[in-house]
Amino acid sequence: MASGTPVGQSGNTFTYRSTAPVASYATTLAVGRYRKLAATGPRGIPVTTWYRAKDAQYLPMFKRSPAFLTWLEERFGPYPFDSTGLVMVESNSAMETQQMVTLGEVQPARGDQMFDLTTLHEYAHHWFGDAVTLTDWRDMWLNEGWALYVQKLYEKDRYGLSDAELVKSSRQRDGELRKEYGPPSKPDRAEFGATNVYTCGAAMLRQLHQALIDAWLDSPTTPPETGPLPR
Numbered sequence: 332m333a334s335g336t337p338v339g340q341s342g343n344t345f346t347y348r349s350t351a352p353v354a355s356y357a358t359t360l361a362v363g364r365y366r367k368l369a370a371t372g373p374r375g376i377p378v379t380t381w382y383r384a385k386d387a388q389y390l391p392m393f394k395r396s397p398a399f400l401t402w403l404e405e406r407f408g409p410y411p412f413d414s415t416g417l418v419m420v421e422s423n424s425a426m427e428t429q430q431m432v433t434l435g436e437v438q439p440a441r442g443d444q445m446f447d448l449t450t451l452h453e454y455a456h457h458w459f460g461d462a463v464t465l466t467d468w469r470d471m472w473l474n475e476g477w478a479l480y481v482q483k484l485y486e487k488d489r490y491g492l493s494d495a496e497l498v499k500s501s502r503q504r505d506g507e508l509r510k511e512y513g514p515p516s517k518p519d520r521a522e523f524g525a526t527n528v529y530t531c532g533a534a535m536l537r538q539l540h541q542a543l544i545d546a547w548l549d550s551p552t553t554p555p556e557t558g559p560l561p562r
């Protein structure tokens with residue numbers, strides 16, 4: 332299984348093709364005995380989950396991909412590619428590989444909430460990190476700040492995280508992480524992808540989002556040109 336859109340099979344050769352540009356770090360390849368769960372996402376996008384026999388217990392979770400994509404489309408516009416899905420692998424991590432999220436088996440084992448937030452985070456990267464990507468790793472906070480902020484918006488919407496809790500924890504962690512790791516746009520080579528890259532970027536986006544809402548509330552008769560009141 333590989334990222335991209337499947338275009339055929341000849342014997343043991345499977346061919347995938349990307350019609351959209353893809354950053355080298357956002358490609359994936361998985362080899363094994365896979366089963367296929369086919370679904371349809373918003374606007375008819377094919378959503379395919381590739382899982383191993385031992386992952387069958389997580390099928391109810393895998394079936395939530397179209398709902399995640401619908402939630403994301405309602406906020407950020409159309410999903411930027413022509414197919415998507417998940418591939419399960421032996422790993423602890425999760426990665427926003429373009430058109431097919433690579434998901435370590437540890438993720439669904441952590442339960443519904445962790446699965447939802449992690450998978451939603453990786454799908455969110457398709458708007459923030461995949462369709463628009465970085466030039467070099469100093470800009471990684473733009474990828475991860477957005478993906479974490481989107482994840483927090485989902486947590487507020489579906490899991491009852493309050494805005495006060497989000498602000499309190501963001502402010503506290505922002506200060507702690509800047510002391511420990513420095514500013515998120517100047518990452519330490521020895522600490523690739525440290526938490527400051529995630530949390531400090533998300534904290535900044537929450538403040539910008541609030542400023543947009545405040546500006547709208549100050550003059551509600553002139554709604555933003557791009558759509559309804561930011562959520």
Ligand SMILES: [Zn+2]
Pocket residue numbers: 427452456474475478479
């Ligand atoms: Zn991420």
